[in-house]
Amino acid sequence: MPSKFAMLLDWTIGHLNELKEQGHRFVHVHSETLAALRRQPAPDPHWTSQAAARSSAQQSEPADGAPLPAVSAGAAPDPAQAVQSTLAQAPIQVAGESAGGWELRGAGGTGGGRSREEKAAAFEALRKRVLACVRCRNLAAARRHVVFGAGDIDAALMFVGEAPGMEEDQQGEPFVGAAGQLLTKILQAMGLDRQSVYIGNILKCRPDTPGQSSGNRKPTPSEMQTCVPFLEEQIDLIGPKVLVALGATAVEGLLGKTVGITRLRGHWQTYRGIPLMPTFHPAYLLYNQARTERRKFWEDMLQVMERLQMPISKKQRAYFSAEGPFLTRR
């Protein structure tokens, strides 16, 4: 008698194949379901015999073509790993659906052909190096926290800002101040959340403002040159499908271009083969609340959603005829 787990897995694989045949490219998966799939379930006594049976069936029927993970007879496969690898091999991309809407998962790169575990370990090693960095002595002396970055290391979409501000320095998290709250609202309007994208910065330390207790300053070219290699490593590991550069400094740090953001925004660029959308920094939208600017920003985000082949509702398309609530102060 097959276990419920094995039956469900078979059904899921069959269903994914049917969807693929119907031309679907995405499936919605609730984020809790994805989290559950990542957990290690207790060993299933039925699994070994199921897998062994399936393996010999596959050997005798190679034309079957089901996207099951390869299972060698006699081995004791891990069901969770099998599901993960099934989803990884899934003929269509798996996108999680969180309470607020979409969450693009599993579409990012694996960091140069690494396994998931190797990628996570490489990311952690990078994080440790960054947290210990004292290359910019003035910044290291003034900082409370290094702000490494946050989000999903498999994200298909990555946002890059300028540098941490006071709140980010205090909390060690990117984009948590006023501009960050606006970014969170923008993500929500796109049907995303902070956990389903990756958010990083050109600088990992707050630019110091000696003699001042508050205020921000633009990173110097030398600070950018020193810190950007860390960001490059992050991007290489994450392997996002699309990058969004928030503001002129992000564009300058990534592309070396000093063209005004007003001219560049909305026009696709390429960073190491990755499509990059330059757009306004959310802090600019807080400062300049003109509807025209907010509309331009939203149009850039619609381009990003299209590029990622995310579903776009009529409401999202018409956001600006209905005064998008996410881009207003309250």
Ligand code: URA
């Ligand atoms: N502005 C940025 O560019 N990055 C942050 O993390 C916060 C504000």
